[in-house]
Amino acid sequence: MGERNKRYFVGIDVxxxxxxxxxxxxxxxxxxxxxxxxxxxxxxxxIVKEMADTAKRLVVRAGLAESRIGxxxxxxxxxxxxxxxxxxxxxxxxxxxxxxxxxxxKSWDVPVYVENDADCAALAESMDDAAKGKxxxxxxxxxxxxxxxxxxxxxxxGGDNSGFEPGHxxxxxxxxxxxxxxxxxxxxxxxxxxxxRQTKEKMxxxxxxxxxxxxxxxxxKVNGRTAFDAAKKGDxxxxxxxxxxxVYAALSIANLVTLFRPELIIIGGGLSAEGDxxxxxxxxxxxxxxxxGELLGMPPIVPARLGxxxxxxxxxxxxxxxx
Amino acid sequence: MGERNKRYFVGIDVxxxxxxxxxxxxxxxxxxxxxxxxxxxxxxxxIVKEMADTAKRLVVRAGLAESRIGxxxxxxxxxxxxxxxxxxxxxxxxxxxxxxxxxxxKSWDVPVYVENDADCAALAESMDDAAKGKxxxxxxxxxxxxxxxxxxxxxxxGGDNSGFEPGHxxxxxxxxxxxxxxxxxxxxxxxxxxxxRQTKEKMxxxxxxxxxxxxxxxxxKVNGRTAFDAAKKGDxxxxxxxxxxxVYAALSIANLVTLFRPELIIIGGGLSAEGDxxxxxxxxxxxxxxxxGELLGMPPIVPARLGxxxxxxxxxxxxxxxx
Numbered sequence: 001m002g003e004r005n006k007r008y009f010v011g012i013d014v015x016x017x018x019x020x021x022x023x024x025x026x027x028x029x030x031x032x033x034x035x036x037x038x039x040x041x042x043x044x045x046x047i048v049k050e051m052a053d054t055a056k057r058l059v060v061r062a063g064l065a066e067s068r069i070g071x072x073x074x075x076x077x078x079x080x081x082x083x084x085x086x087x088x089x090x091x092x093x094x095x096x097x098x099x100x101x102x103x104x105x106k107s108w109d110v111p112v113y114v115e116n117d118a119d120c121a122a123l124a125e126s127m128d129d130a131a132k133g134k135x136x137x138x139x140x141x142x143x144x145x146x147x148x149x150x151x152x153x154x155x156x157x158g159g160d161n162s163g164f165e166p167g168h169x170x171x172x173x174x175x176x177x178x179x180x181x182x183x184x185x186x187x188x189x190x191x192x193x194x195x196x197r198q199t200k201e202k203m204x205x206x207x208x209x210x211x212x213x214x215x216x217x218x219x220x221k222v223n224g225r226t227a228f229d230a231a232k233k234g235d236x237x238x239x240x241x242x243x244x245x246x247v248y249a250a251l252s253i254a255n256l257v258t259l260f261r262p263e264l265i266i267i268g269g270g271l272s273a274e275g276d277x278x279x280x281x282x283x284x285x286x287x288x289x290x291x292x293g294e295l296l297g298m299p300p301i302v303p304a305r306l307g308x309x310x311x312x313x314x315x316x317x318x319x320x321x322x323x
Numbered sequence: 324m325g326e327r328n329k330r331y332f333v334g335i336d337v338x339x340x341x342x343x344x345x346x347x348x349x350x351x352x353x354x355x356x357x358x359x360x361x362x363x364x365x366x367x368x369x370i371v372k373e374m375a376d377t378a379k380r381l382v383v384r385a386g387l388a389e390s391r392i393g394x395x396x397x398x399x400x401x402x403x404x405x406x407x408x409x410x411x412x413x414x415x416x417x418x419x420x421x422x423x424x425x426x427x428x429k430s431w432d433v434p435v436y437v438e439n440d441a442d443c444a445a446l447a448e449s450m451d452d453a454a455k456g457k458x459x460x461x462x463x464x465x466x467x468x469x470x471x472x473x474x475x476x477x478x479x480x481g482g483d484n485s486g487f488e489p490g491h492x493x494x495x496x497x498x499x500x501x502x503x504x505x506x507x508x509x510x511x512x513x514x515x516x517x518x519x520r521q522t523k524e525k526m527x528x529x530x531x532x533x534x535x536x537x538x539x540x541x542x543x544k545v546n547g548r549t550a551f552d553a554a555k556k557g558d559x560x561x562x563x564x565x566x567x568x569x570v571y572a573a574l575s576i577a578n579l580v581t582l583f584r585p586e587l588i589i590i591g592g593g594l595s596a597e598g599d600x601x602x603x604x605x606x607x608x609x610x611x612x613x614x615x616g617e618l619l620g621m622p623p624i625v626p627a628r629l630g631x632x633x634x635x636x637x638x639x640x641x642x643x644x645x646x
Contacts, residue, residue: 079615089615096618135482151482158584159458159474160622168614169578172496173570180614247496255492259582261481291491291503292402292412295419299483 007070008062010055011316013117013308014076016040016092016143021055022312023062023069026320028124030309032062040093045103052107071111071319074100075120075311077144079163082155085114088162091180092144113318116163119155120314121304122148123321125266128305137262138304139166139253141224141269145187145194149260156260166256167191171248189248192224192271195241199227202241210235224270228277246278250285257299258291268304275303330393331385333378334639336440336631337399339363339415339466339516344378345635346385346392349643351447353632355385363416368426375430394434394642397423398443398634400467402486405478408437411485414503415467436641439486442478443637444627445471446644448589451628460585461627462489462576464547464592468510468517472583479583489579490514494571512571515547515594518564522550525564533558547593551600569601573608580622581614591627598626 006025013020020035034054039047051074059066078090087098101112115123122138125131131150140146147166149156158164167187168180175184188194199222203211210230215221227245230238253265271278279301287298304310329348336343343358357377362370374397382389401413410421424435438446445461448454454473463469470489472479481487490510491503498507511517522545526534533553538544550568553561576588594601602624610621627633 079619089618091615137482149482158582159460159472159586160584160619162584162619164583165581165614169581170494170574170612173494173574182612182614185614251493251496255578256582258488258492259481259579260487261483261485263482289493289505291488291505291508292414295412296402296483296485 006068008059008064008068009070009316009319010059010072011120011312011314011318012051012055012072012074013120013311013315014038014051014074014093015117015311016077019051020308020312021051021058022309022316023058023064024313024316028127028313028317030313032058033309033312034058034061038093044095044098048100048103049107052104056108066110069110071113072104072108073113073115073120073315073318074104075115075117075315076100077117077146079165080114080116082115082157082161082163085112087114089180091178111319115155115315115318116146116148117311117315118146119148119163120318121146121268121306121310122150122266122314123155123317124306124310124314125268125304126150127317130302130305131264131266134263136264136266137256137260138266138268138310139256141190141192141249141267141271143191143193145191145252146269147256149262166252169255171252171255186248186252190245190252192269194248195224195227195245195271196222198241198245199238202227202237206237209237211238211241228274232277243281246281247285250282251289253282253301254286254289257286261296262299265299265301266304267301268307268310270308272303272307279303329391331382331387331391332393332639332642333382333395334443334635334637334641335374335378335395335397336443336634336638337361337374337397337416338440338634339400342374343631343635344374344381345632345639346381346387347636347639351450351636351640353636355381356632356635357381361416367418367421371423371426372430375427379431389433392433394436395427395431396436396438396443396638396641397427398438398440398638399423400440400469402488403437403439405438405480405484405486408435410437412503414501434642438478438638438641439469439471440634440638441469442471442486443641444469444591444629444633445473445589445637446478446640447629447633447637448591448627449473450640453625453628454587454589457586458584459587459589460579460583461589461591461633462579464513464515464572464590464594466514466516468514468575469592470579472585489575492578494575494578509571509575513568513575515592517571518547518550518568518594519545521564521568522561525550525560529560532560534561534564551597555600566604569604570608573605574612576605576624577609577612580609584619585622588622588624589627590624591630591633593631595626595630602626
């Protein structure tokens with residue numbers, strides 16, 4: 001196929017706070033990218049129209065005609081019926097039972113594919129050399145605790161095709177309530193949102209902690225790095241927050257290893273920037289809590305290669321997988 | 324193939340306390356069966372020789388020549404490497420890293436297949452009309468908490484082929500120690516062994532409970548039915564034991580539904596004899612703890628059709644699947 005006929009793909013990664021749009025070539029190379037606030041409180045139709053309009057403008061900005069776009073892929077932090085693309089439940093956006101494809105095509109009549117955002121990211125990351133051919137689990141630490149599992153080259157969608165929800169198995173029977181309505185979910189303990197809550201709670205209890213300085217003495221400015229940054233400077237209260245958080249995250253991963261035995265685990269989301277400071281203790285703690293770890297071994301944990309772009313690229317690649 | 328050339332299969336279901344041997348035809352019909360104590364403290368070689376010798380005698384008792392046996396299948400409550408049949412770790416038997424196939428063939432030189440016992444039971448149960456073509460999860464409440472998952476007609480063995488261990492994901496972070504060495508495993512709360520422990524603990528705290536009468540005032544005679552029987556007669560302490568146990572079992576099942584979304588759940592093991600008294604509250608409680616239960620629905624829970632014979636029949640059928 002000549003350069004002139006080369007097809008491009010649009011990927012949209014919808015997050016709880018922001019959505020990111022990218023234009024990608026058939027090999028997953030990102031040519032243009034734009035990020036903007038999701039504005040999650042607004043009506044669904046308004047948000048989706050904004051996505052479609054922004055995507056079309058980005059295609060122009062990338063120097064391409066709309067006709068060169070083979071398809072649009074959308075990754076949503078939601079349970080998706082893969083057969084129909086129907087959006088079943090996105091707890092962090094409070095979206096349920098919605099026809100995202102139909103809504104999008106009101107603004108842009110193009111083939112549209114929808115999948116869970118973590119599944120999209122897993123698809124993109126699983127194309128890395130280190131992951132190729134391996135059954136790979138991607139865990140994304142973000143507003144939620146997302147996970148995508150690639151088994152035998154395909155997105156693992158569960159027995160009834162409604163997906164795999166690693167952020168919502170119950171880690172603490174009588175735990176705090178999750179945004180999904182259930183109690184004690186992984187996401188309520190091991191997401192970045194949970195880490196922010198845990199950081200704020202410890203700050204209230206420890207007025208002398210360095211964490212106050214890290215966030216400019218403004219609890220509203222606490223983010224996923226606050227406790228990590230203060231802990232690295234030796235703050236004891238921050239270290240407690242980080243240590244407890246790592247146990248929650250490690251237990252979540254250990255349970256997934258016991259059940260799914262992936263060959264490689266990739267960590268994505270903002271927290272993956274912590275590198276070995278996060279990954280080394282995460283690996284060791286998870287290894288100590290999997291079934292028969294000494295005999296079966298703990299699969300390696302590596303940071304995501306594509307960073308925050310994995311969601312966009314994987315969403316865009318949905319078109320290449322389906323076509 | 325004429326009746327004279329018809330092949331038969333031997334299935335051995337190895338449990339923590341007893342093992343059962345059966346001779347089965349190619350359609351899974353049980354022709355002869357024998358059960359005996361495992362004697363789990365004895366050397367591995369002695370136990371395996373006894374299995375092989377007993378199996379050979381049973382074949383004779385069934386009126387068959389040894390040459391009519393196509394293969395022997397053994398189901399073990401163990402992690403198995405399916406490619407080699409190597410036994411990796413059976414926590415309830417304290418067996419690890421053993422060549423069960425080689426050991427068995429010292430006594431009987433016949434094709435031998437080994438799989439996890441719950442996987443064998445799931446294979447047998449999944450051939451029922453109600454389960455046929457469905458992605459089916461079998462949960463076995465026994466000495467351990469076993470589980471087998473049939474996805475797309477095959478035993479789900481995890482990404483690295485070492486299996487799926489639903490009894491050993493961590494349900495309680497700081498929970499009691501499991502026989503596998505880990506803490507807070509499902510098996511330490513939701514197996515029949517755990518129920519027996521929970522029953523004894525409540526009896527110690529409640530000297531007036533009807534549970535004492537149910538076990539002839541002998542705590543050594545407590546079994547999985549003691550609390551259920553007393554609860555049905557209105558004993559409050561027994562009801563507390565049963566209610567708490569059902570929550571543990573339901574949470575375990577709910578987590579598996581959130582991750583695997585099976586289309587049907589089959590309950591096996593001795594406890595399945597409790598029927599609706601167990602299954603109804605188990606279903607309702609699990610439904611309340613799965614992710615997005617109102618939108619995705621809770622798969623039905625039904626009792627095993629084959630009862631305790633599922634393990635034998637499924638083990639025997641391993642030969643028909645492999646051949």
